[in-house]
Amino acid sequence: MVKTMTEDRVFNFSAGPSVLPEAVLQRARAEMMNVRGSGMSVMEMSHRSPAFIEIFTEAKEKLRSSLRVPESHEILFLQGGATLQFAAIPMNLMEEKTADYAVTGNFSAKAAKEAEKYGTVHIACDTSGSGHNRIPTQDELSLTPGAQYFYYCANNTVYGTEWPYVPESGAPLVCDMSSDILSRPVDVSRFGLIYAGAQKNMAPAGLTVVIIDRTLAGRERPFTPQIMSYETMIRQDSMLNTPPCWCIYMLSLVLDWLQEQGGVEGMEQLKKARAGRLYAYLDESRLFHAHALPGSRSDMNVTFRTGDADLDAAFIRFAASRGLVNLKGHKIAGGMRASLYNAMPMEGVEALIETMKEFEKNHV
Numbered sequence: 001m002v003k004t005m006t007e008d009r010v011f012n013f014s015a016g017p018s019v020l021p022e023a024v025l026q027r028a029r030a031e032m033m034n035v036r037g038s039g040m041s042v043m044e045m046s047h048r049s050p051a052f053i054e055i056f057t058e059a060k061e062k063l064r065s066s067l068r069v070p071e072s073h074e075i076l077f078l079q080g081g082a083t084l085q086f087a088a089i090p091m092n093l094m095e096e097k098t099a100d101y102a103v104t105g106n107f108s109a110k111a112a113k114e115a116e117k118y119g120t121v122h123i124a125c126d127t128s129g130s131g132h133n134r135i136p137t138q139d140e141l142s143l144t145p146g147a148q149y150f151y152y153c154a155n156n157t158v159y160g161t162e163w164p165y166v167p168e169s170g171a172p173l174v175c176d177m178s179s180d181i182l183s184r185p186v187d188v189s190r191f192g193l194i195y196a197g198a199q200k201n202m203a204p205a206g207l208t209v210v211i212i213d214r215t216l217a218g219r220e221r222p223f224t225p226q227i228m229s230y231e232t233m234i235r236q237d238s239m240l241n242t243p244p245c246w247c248i249y250m251l252s253l254v255l256d257w258l259q260e261q262g263g264v265e266g267m268e269q270l271k272k273a274r275a276g277r278l279y280a281y282l283d284e285s286r287l288f289h290a291h292a293l294p295g296s297r298s299d300m301n302v303t304f305r306t307g308d309a310d311l312d313a314a315f316i317r318f319a320a321s322r323g324l325v326n327l328k329g330h331k332i333a334g335g336m337r338a339s340l341y342n343a344m345p346m347e348g349v350e351a352l353i354e355t356m357k358e359f360e361k362n363h364v
């Protein structure tokens with residue numbers, strides 16, 4: 001076992017739900033039975049109680065300052081995962097017209113398919129022909145004049161590619177940032193809507209963060225459920241019904257931790273260092289090969305393989321025996337995937353590279 005974490009914890013490379021900062025888990029444990037002198041756990045609190053409203057308001061303010069969300073944009077704490085947003089976005093923003101979708105992985109493909117129920121989807125690009133191993137250039141995007149919005153997924157969790165630029169489109173940008181939110185600074189003012197399931201880089205599963213330009217709300221189709229209406233949720237401050245209280249509290253603790261680590265700038269440095277190390281090794285390895293092409297590679301989800309499915313499986317078992325777990329790639333992509341989210345310490349990447357080197361030595 002490679003053990004540099006406390007309490008017999010492993011290095012968890014899961015794509016999601018995924019590793020949380022150990023300091024955050026410790027603090028949640030310390031506050032489990034009695035948070036802020038309330039005599040109860042956050043899990044037991046009314047969402048309308050002053051104690052919880054304080055936690056809620058702080059979480060929102062910390063997210064606003066961490067990501068520098070301008071006042072023009074509202075922050076919503078919703079449920080239903082990123083997947084519910086595949087439908088909520090067209091229901092709220094499409095108005096039966098045409099929206100452009102960049103398909104660079106499975107999640108953007110699913111989002112495009114869902115949107116087809118509510119209007120015309122124009123596929124601005126589709127990288128499935130090359131196994132989604134690259135991100136198209138701006139010039140390769142086919143844009144519809146007057147499109148309702150341009151949709152893309154900033155980081156393709158399954159295939160391990162990440163947009164190295166923010167696309168230009170005359171239409172509002174709508175972006176799925178589920179697996180790279182808070183990993184780098186973002187100019188939020190350039191986006192109409194940003195959303196992210198929390199369970200990759202922010203908090204436990206059950207919370208979806210939506211950041212929306214206020215002027216885009218209030219255009220939902222008449223059949224849109226209240227719970228999926230951005231306008232309603234803005235007016236109700238995400239409390240039309242019970243919000244995911246525990247997850248919001250955990251997000252607040254994660255944001256405190258993030259601030260201590262130098263905020264999103266600190267996270268960006270760290271992610272470049274972590275992924276840079278791993279890709280450098282992959283590019284010189286005689287056994288392992290990166291899936292994504294240089295220039296399109298994700299810092300968050302590093303996908304790689306040996307080219308032999310049995311050898312991949314043997315490596316995954318070998319790594320697990322060393323305390324490096326959840327390295328199996330998504331079933332539609334195969335191979336291996338090391339998810340290097342904010343909470344993955346550099347030691348985890350070093351331990352992984354050491355383990356890969358050792359395996360390589362015995363298998364080439």
Ligand SMILES: *Cc1c(COP(=O)(O)O)cnc(C)c1O
Pocket residue numbers: 016080081082083084107153155156157176177178179197198200
């Ligand atoms: C995990 C993920 C999703 C799906 O999230 P759910 O919360 O399970 O619906 C969508 N998009 C991206 C980029 C993801 O990583």
